[in-house]
Amino acid sequence: MTQDSIVRRITDFASRADPYPVYRELRGTPVLHEEEGGPYVISSYWDIEALLHDPRISSDAANLAAAGDDVLLQSEETGGLPPSFLRLDPPEHDRLRRMANSAFGPPHRPRRIDGMRGELREIVTGLIDGFGDARGIDLVDQFAYPFPVTVICRLLGVPREDEPRFRAWVDPLVASLDPGTRQGADEEFARTAREARMQLGMYLAGLAEERAKEPRDDLLSDLVNSRGPDGAMTMMEVLSTSVLLLIAGHETTVNLITNGMLTLLRHPDVLERLRHEPELAPRLVEELLRYEPPVQLVPQRTCITDIEVRGVTIPKGSRIWLVLAAGNRDPERFKDPERFDPDREDIQHLGFGSGIHICFGAPLARLETQIALTELARRLENPRLVQDPPPYRENAVLRGPRHLEITFDGVRP
Amino acid sequence: MAVEDMDRLRRTGRIAIVGASLAGLRAAETLRAEGFAGELTLIGDEPYEPYDRPPLSKAVLLGRADPHRTELPRRRDIDAKWRLGTAATGLDLTAGRVRLSDGDEVEYDRLLIATGVRARPWPKESEARLDGVFLLRTRDDAAGLHQRLRAGPRRVFVIGAGFAGCEVASACREQGIEVTVAERAGAPLVGALGGVVGAVAAELMHEHGVDLRIRVTVTALEGDAAGRVRAVHLSDESVVEADVVVVSLGSQRNTEWLNGSGLGAGPRGIACDAGCRAFDFRGIVTDDVFVAGDVARSPHALFEYQFLSLEHWGNAVAQAETAAHNMICDGTDRRPHLWMPAFWSSQFGVNIKSVGVPPMGEELMITQGSTAERRFVGVYGHKGRVVAAVSFDNTRWLEFYQRAIERGAPFPVEYPTLDRRPENRRPVPADFPDPSLPTHGPMVTLSGYSPADTQLVFHPARH
Ligand SMILES: Cc1cc2nc3c(=O)[nH]c(=O)nc-3n(C[C@H](O)[C@H](O)[C@H](O)COP(=O)(O)OP(=O)(O)OC[C@H]3O[C@@H](n4cnc5c(N)ncnc54)[C@H](O)[C@@H]3O)c2cc1C
Ligand code: HEM
Numbered sequence: 001m002t003q004d005s006i007v008r009r010i011t012d013f014a015s016r017a018d019p020y021p022v023y024r025e026l027r028g029t030p031v032l033h034e035e036e037g038g039p040y041v042i043s044s045y046w047d048i049e050a051l052l053h054d055p056r057i058s059s060d061a062a063n064l065a066a067a068g069d070d071v072l073l074q075s076e077e078t079g080g081l082p083p084s085f086l087r088l089d090p091p092e093h094d095r096l097r098r099m100a101n102s103a104f105g106p107p108h109r110p111r112r113i114d115g116m117r118g119e120l121r122e123i124v125t126g127l128i129d130g131f132g133d134a135r136g137i138d139l140v141d142q143f144a145y146p147f148p149v150t151v152i153c154r155l156l157g158v159p160r161e162d163e164p165r166f167r168a169w170v171d172p173l174v175a176s177l178d179p180g181t182r183q184g185a186d187e188e189f190a191r192t193a194r195e196a197r198m199q200l201g202m203y204l205a206g207l208a209e210e211r212a213k214e215p216r217d218d219l220l221s222d223l224v225n226s227r228g229p230d231g232a233m234t235m236m237e238v239l240s241t242s243v244l245l246l247i248a249g250h251e252t253t254v255n256l257i258t259n260g261m262l263t264l265l266r267h268p269d270v271l272e273r274l275r276h277e278p279e280l281a282p283r284l285v286e287e288l289l290r291y292e293p294p295v296q297l298v299p300q301r302t303c304i305t306d307i308e309v310r311g312v313t314i315p316k317g318s319r320i321w322l323v324l325a326a327g328n329r330d331p332e333r334f335k336d337p338e339r340f341d342p343d344r345e346d347i348q349h350l351g352f353g354s355g356i357h358i359c360f361g362a363p364l365a366r367l368e369t370q371i372a373l374t375e376l377a378r379r380l381e382n383p384r385l386v387q388d389p390p391p392y393r394e395n396a397v398l399r400g401p402r403h404l405e406i407t408f409d410g411v412r413p
Numbered sequence: 414m415a416v417e418d419m420d421r422l423r424r425t426g427r428i429a430i431v432g433a434s435l436a437g438l439r440a441a442e443t444l445r446a447e448g449f450a451g452e453l454t455l456i457g458d459e460p461y462e463p464y465d466r467p468p469l470s471k472a473v474l475l476g477r478a479d480p481h482r483t484e485l486p487r488r489r490d491i492d493a494k495w496r497l498g499t500a501a502t503g504l505d506l507t508a509g510r511v512r513l514s515d516g517d518e519v520e521y522d523r524l525l526i527a528t529g530v531r532a533r534p535w536p537k538e539s540e541a542r543l544d545g546v547f548l549l550r551t552r553d554d555a556a557g558l559h560q561r562l563r564a565g566p567r568r569v570f571v572i573g574a575g576f577a578g579c580e581v582a583s584a585c586r587e588q589g590i591e592v593t594v595a596e597r598a599g600a601p602l603v604g605a606l607g608g609v610v611g612a613v614a615a616e617l618m619h620e621h622g623v624d625l626r627i628r629v630t631v632t633a634l635e636g637d638a639a640g641r642v643r644a645v646h647l648s649d650e651s652v653v654e655a656d657v658v659v660v661s662l663g664s665q666r667n668t669e670w671l672n673g674s675g676l677g678a679g680p681r682g683i684a685c686d687a688g689c690r691a692f693d694f695r696g697i698v699t700d701d702v703f704v705a706g707d708v709a710r711s712p713h714a715l716f717e718y719q720f721l722s723l724e725h726w727g728n729a730v731a732q733a734e735t736a737a738h739n740m741i742c743d744g745t746d747r748r749p750h751l752w753m754p755a756f757w758s759s760q761f762g763v764n765i766k767s768v769g770v771p772p773m774g775e776e777l778m779i780t781q782g783s784t785a786e787r788r789f790v791g792v793y794g795h796k797g798r799v800v801a802a803v804s805f806d807n808t809r810w811l812e813f814y815q816r817a818i819e820r821g822a823p824f825p826v827e828y829p830t831l832d833r834r835p836e837n838r839r840p841v842p843a844d845f846p847d848p849s850l851p852t853h854g855p856m857v858t859l860s861g862y863s864p865a866d867t868q869l870v871f872h873p874a875r876h
Contacts, residue, residue, distance in 0.1 A: 055830035090832040
């Protein structure tokens with residue numbers, strides 16, 4: 001890869017605050033392949049959409065010709081657990097996703113997510129109340145980060161008194177998923193993460209066993225006790241699914257909330273509208289998922305046979321990157337794509353992916369972010385950005401600010 | 414038409430729509446959305462505002478939706494004159510007038526015909542009148558049937574295993590009601606999806622405790638002294654006691670009111686061009702009469718220009734939109750109706766969806782999953798091309814196959830696909846019945862002649 005290769009510039013930290021000019025350039029070569037062994041990078045909306053529904057495309061790392069370490073690949077070393085369904089193909093993917101789904105949503109658990117509305121609002125209220133008399137906060141550390149962890153704990157069924165312990169394991173684990181920190185990782189850091197992973201695994205295993213004996217109204221109980229037409233999950237499957245839910249719902253939602261607040265502070269008119277018009281929230285969140293998607297690209301795909309995209313042959317086993325964030329701003333698909341416009345009517349974005357791996361937690365992520373942004377808009381008096389752009393995390397895939405310092409004149413009740 | 418005339422039509426013209434259901438409503442909305450400011454009249458013989466039919470054989474029968482609460486969501490205000498509860502009884506093409514059952518007449522500059530289809534009734538009238546014998550097309554049908562199901566009948570008998578019949582059987586079993594289904598062909602859904610997929614549907618039925626009788630016809634419905642149905646007689650001489658009978662024998666097009674009008678309308682529907690303009694009986698296209706929805710029959714470029722009749726929800730919407738657009742513009746601004754046929758159904762806990770025109774396929778290949786597991790994608794081929802695909806609980810792949818149909822991709826599918834089973838490397842005959850043998854009536858009928866054919870024979874309407 002040459003110094004100024006586009007792929008290099010995507011991963012380059014210098015692009016983090018504003019990767020969109022690089023994506024624009026990227027779309028100029030819809031199937032970009034810069035060097036032997038490097039990824040085939042797909043950036044136009046319709047191509048991404050097509051490949052996400054293409055039965056010749058696999059999510060299973062075993063189908064890659066060269067295992068080769070990709071800087072963008074999340075580590076899946078979740079302590080000896082089998083791959084989660086995110087990294088599996090049908091039929092295993094479908095079976096596990098179906099079983100997880102029957103614990104998560106309709107038709108078996110139609111109210112599991114919607115029924116959390118009150119609880120979500122309560123958690124948000126608690127976090128905002130916690131700002132106290134401060135006139136400035138770091139939105140990431142004090143709000144956007146703790147919120148989704150608390151939610152997933154409640155959802156899984158981690159008892160409240162265990163939440164602090166649980167978070168102490170989750171934090172280093174999630175930090176270790178960031179390829180930036182992982183690369184420069186000192187021994188100490190890596191050890192903490194490994195330790196945390198093991199502790200978390202053991203804790204979840206213990207909890208799962210309790211729930212097997214004495215089921216409660218929580219997701220873990222449902223996973224452990226699933227006895228549908230697909231049979232039961234093995235304990236290992238329960239664990240890898242729980243860890244997947246934990247991680248997948250984490251760095252993503254924190255970034256959607258943070259990117260959301262950042263975008264609103266850059267568009268004060270929209271922020272003001274949201275304050276008076278909370279019903280704007282659903283549409284606003286969809287536009288955010290298009291405009292600043294927390295998952296910028298899907299790096300874990302390959303093809304099980306040679307395929308042709310726009311006249312370019314992608315050989316079997318190649319690594320394929322689907323740059324969702326570039327597709328989301330494809331002028332062939334969206335009018336005026338660089339504009340943030342919550343009134344957009346045509347908003348089939350790629351923020352949650354598409355096809356069989358389409359985000360499993362989307363209903364939850366939507367609800368969390370709608371409530372979070374509405375409440376922030378309603379309660380913070382005259383919020384302002386301290387630093388623009390804010391400092392970003394290293395991660396180019398799960399992209400978002402590391403901190404978001406904001407000041408305000410007060411907190412409304 | 415001169416530019417000024419089109420302008421005048423858009424500002425002050427008169428448009429009449431006959432048939433106030435899915436296609437009629439969506440067309441009206443499109444007309445307004447595209448700036449039609451003139452007079453709009455919606456004529457519908459049902460007394461209700463436009464409502465949705467697919468729930469009638471699904472959620473409504475399960476008691477999960479109120480039959481009188483399935484109104485179609487409105488996309489916008491249409492500011493129309495509604496003539497509900499009034500049938501159109503005749504058409505004067507020359508004068509541009511629709512006659513109504515109450516003696517009124519409605520004049521139009523443009524007419525849209527969206528009168529859809531009705532359920533084919535049980536042919537013996539006295540038997541059809543027995544208490545407990547139902548058709549399923551309208552909300553009143555569904556309300557009546559739901560009430561009977563709730564009362565806990567001993568056995569429901571469904572005549573005809575097309576999509577609607579299968580869905581009724583599924584709703585019965587889900588509520589623990591005993592049900593027998595009789596089908597003239599060798600399996601359920603054969604007309605729409607062929608025998609291979611039909612066999613999967615048959616297994617689903619067996620698994621869910623449906624008493625499925627194939628290769629039989631119903632010869633008579635027997636009533637008791639009080640005029641209630643009590644038993645069903647079959648061609649194999651067996652007799653099944655049942656207190657509810659659902660007649661699900663396909664549909665008939667609502668075109669009788671056009672008899673003698675000079676339009677090319679008949680039992681197979683109203684033929685129109687790809688721009689939704691109706692043909693007159695001479696095969697010459699009219700320029701002020703348009704057709705959309707279940708009643709229409711139009712040529713599709715992707716399928717050898719065959720005239721397709723599609724009784725599909727999505728088709729009604731798309732065709733209505735195209736017709737409405739073309740009604741108020743000219744020449745090159747007009748669009749062809751090129752909708753990719755797509756149909757869905759849910760029964761026995763399975764989501765079935767198809768794209769393209771399965772009955773055109775001679776061969777079928779299961780490219781993903783397995784029919785034994787009831788989760789699969791099947792691809793239909795015709796003359797070396799992919800023409801359709803069907804999925805059981807695998808909807809999310811269909812977009813790929815839809816593109817393959819659009820591209821005229823080669824068949825058989827030689828490349829590997831995820832979850833291809835070793836036993837499915839080769840295509841098998843799709844096993845559609847001989848179209849000349851009537852079954853319950855497939856949801857897609859082909860009545861083809863391509864524009865290349867030179868000899869056309871017109872059969873005058875005969876009902
Ligand atoms: C029980 C059931 C389940 C279905 N499920 C599915 C499904 O799962 N998926 C799917 O794709 N499709 C399904 N369909 C088909 C779908 O509902 C139809 O394709 C759709 O309703 C077609 O709309 P339309 O407006 O063309 O016709 P219709 O809905 O039939 O409307 C025509 C209207 O015109 C009226 N009319 C007729 N003659 C006259 C006249 N002379 N004067 C005035 N008015 C007249 C009729 O009474 C009717 O109101 C289902 C249909 C039924 C009945
Ligand atoms: C704003 C927040 C979120 C975003 C932007 C997001 C985005 C995505 C994307 C793009 C994918 C597709 C990955 C691929 O195709 O390989 C995905 C998959 C997934 N997401 Fe999310 N996600 C979010 C929140 C959540 C939450 C809250 C949960 C869990 C509760 C969750 C659970 C999952 C799971 C389990 C998968 C794998 C699905 C599969 O492989 O079938 N996500 N997500």
